[in-house]
Amino acid sequence: MARNTTTIDRRTLMKLAGGVGTAGLAGLAGCSATDEGGSGDGGGGGSGPYEIGMVDAVTGSLSAFGQRNQRGKDLALAAVNEVGVNGRNLNIIVEDSGSESSGGVSAAQKLVNQDGVPFMIGAVGSGVSLSIYESVVQGTDVVQLSQNSTGLGLTDFPGLLRMSPTGRTQSTALANIIAEDGYDSVALTYVNNNYGSSLAEAFVNAWDGDIAYNNPHDQDQSSYSGVVSEMNGADADAWLFITYQAEFATMVNEIFSSGYEPQLYGADSVSGDNVIENTPEGSMDGMKIVVPSAPEEQQSYQDFVSTFESEYDESPTVWSAYAYDCVITAALSIQAAEEFTGAALGEVVRDVTRPEGEQVSSYQAAHDILADGGGPSDVDYQGVSGPIDLDENGDPVGFLQIQEVQDHSYEPIGFIES
Template structure:
């Protein structure tokens, strides 16, 4: 039985209720039935230990749409984990949630609160690659805290060898984008990328993989209110294909401004996963992005564990999950399995096992409950192979999983999905 680090009752209870309160607000706004999830979070825990970890999400700012989707995956994971409980006492996992406002500075502030005040041994976070990198370099690096990013895809994050993530690196994504543009036989491409770690990394991968002419390559600010100057520069380059490496809110503004000027009739659009969001469709005119083709991360939808996750998600939230919700589910479940396998509830002990429980040499499990059964029956971390609902993790020496991708396009102002790619 692992030893637990000491934490005050007031501190863990505050985090426990903070997460439940966020869910209640979300339910009101979205008219969703989350009673089962709320009960799992706020049930009677008297006389039981609470294993508190931190999670950093984007509840506001450019990535808020992703944050809302991710939080639903978190709640599904907590429901499954706490139905079983951690250790012999079946104690609950508690997540103290903090908002990073979609900015590196906000992420660092949130991480410092969780590490210094709540004293969590493990952080799940964050969404934006630049935010995740700032958290790791400014807070996690040099400490005993374990970090698992649930969303960040920048290829540059592979250089942070102590960082773990359940979303795959953008290396394969950038190469797939390059192949898509090359298959279109365009004379040249104009690229605009958002000024942060995500934009810099993915545009760099694209540049290295693309053999054609790049007529224009520029950047644009995160959170900008207008991008007319950038669009004018792309048009002046004469490129007949435009690649947007940006976030959803910025892309919606760009697409709308290009549509108002008739540019959408002159060129074809390409984009990656962050241009794909229902909020983009809701905030752009119909017909404004009918030429858009892109590549996004995808889950192995034929896998039985994903289908179970999808059914459970739909029964609670009334809609299908995104792959980002699956990544979040896996990040929280991986954290719980590592805590169960660790000799103590400390960062170093969790770090020793967090990658081992994803190795294919172990017994394949698809849930926390299955993993706990192996560990309670005398197994060690090496005897567990957690294959997540987002696909096999098998975290490599850089903490990266393999990835599944899918091509998407816009038709009649709706997303259509076509070919799968494995990277």
């Protein structure tokens, strides 16, 4: 797999600096992820940049998440490299998972075995993250911090950290919302992988009503007419989908063309522009979806949104914020650790996000505490995605947003703090 490098020119730097000021953004000029000046050992020596890895869904069915991740990553590198990490830059080697477990494992093997990174961000899909951990990371000192995985199974692997909250909170919220809407019977279908099965199981455990239909479906099918027909035959007015955008868009088209009119509900992964763009207007109106969310009233998140919109001419989703916070957490861990090794980074990565320290909402402020002699427990980095507070299982505190499809667009109608 070819290395994906990140280079941001001065014109882009000035554009971003005009959005929120130079603090945190002037470092875009130092965001090149090339080897120039490196030590040849993953950035572990000399004055060259520190190098960490990132496995992302650059292509494949989860590539919409991957694109947002890359943008969040680039903005975080800007903030880090303006200030520096122990007087050095941070570079990130990005490898593509192709949205598949096999691709993720190959990408991680390259990063760990060839590039020698001690810290790896990745991946998007829960099954991909688990495969990477079990096949590549487990038994080593490498720190793995997933940017977007919400599958419940990750909690069972304390060495596998994640920035996005566990999907158990989504499943419980969906069970409560469907019951509050007056339904007592649900038809449920879920993508046939760890993400889908774990969220579906959690929903079934949280749901007090009848499960009229409960079956998985495979990814990347050209038609799901059989699933749709079976759900309709189950005679449940509420239909719940735990799947990905491409699969769900196909299902919506088949539901609409068949003239079925159920009340639709969905987990986070069915929400996205790809679904809106590839389904007829009116086909999802009234649908309710629960998605991870950032604390939108928080000033640091608003600054992040402003910068993101200035650079990319679109609003970010919380997935971009998770990727941003993964990079900041990695940089703070490097600053706080006694040496640039996986073992040393693993000792501090949780501590720099925990509430025992001084609350700070920027890399600059957190870096200054550490540079002035503070230890990792003196810092409580409050991410743009929320308070983080990684626990002993590697899970963060999270926020959830309830969305409703109105006039073929997603509108927020409420928030839940996990």
